[in-house]
Amino acid sequence: MDSIGTQDKITLPEEQLIQSCRILFGPEVNITPQFLGYLQPSGVKTAYRKLVMETHPDRAYHLGVKEAILEERFKEVHRAYELVFSYIRE
Numbered sequence: 001m002d003s004i005g006t007q008d009k010i011t012l013p014e015e016q017l018i019q020s021c022r023i024l025f026g027p028e029v030n031i032t033p034q035f036l037g038y039l040q041p042s043g044v045k046t047a048y049r050k051l052v053m054e055t056h057p058d059r060a061y062h063l064g065v066k067e068a069i070l071e072e073r074f075k076e077v078h079r080a081y082e083l084v085f086s087y088i089r090e
Contacts, residue, residue, distance in 0.1 A: 020080035039088045048081040
């Protein structure tokens with residue numbers, strides 16, 4: 001199977017969707033088709049907001065990390081959120 005989705009959900013490459021979920025929910029979460037079926041907007045938003053607070057470039061000084069590193073991670077988190085949220089929104 002090279003994509004996940006039904007007629008009422010957008011079809012995304014499975015690996016891209018799974019990778020985005022790993023970014024948002026962490027590598028310790030087992031991402032299965034059942035997991036994807038149970039995703040709720042509130043859970044995705046909560047995970048995203050938590051990561052935004054951890055990766056926002058404005059926090060670089062306080063975290064002792066280079067701003068460029070956080071900026072790239074922040075963009076990665078945002079792309080993952082957009083992809084996962086577009087999957088569950090449809």
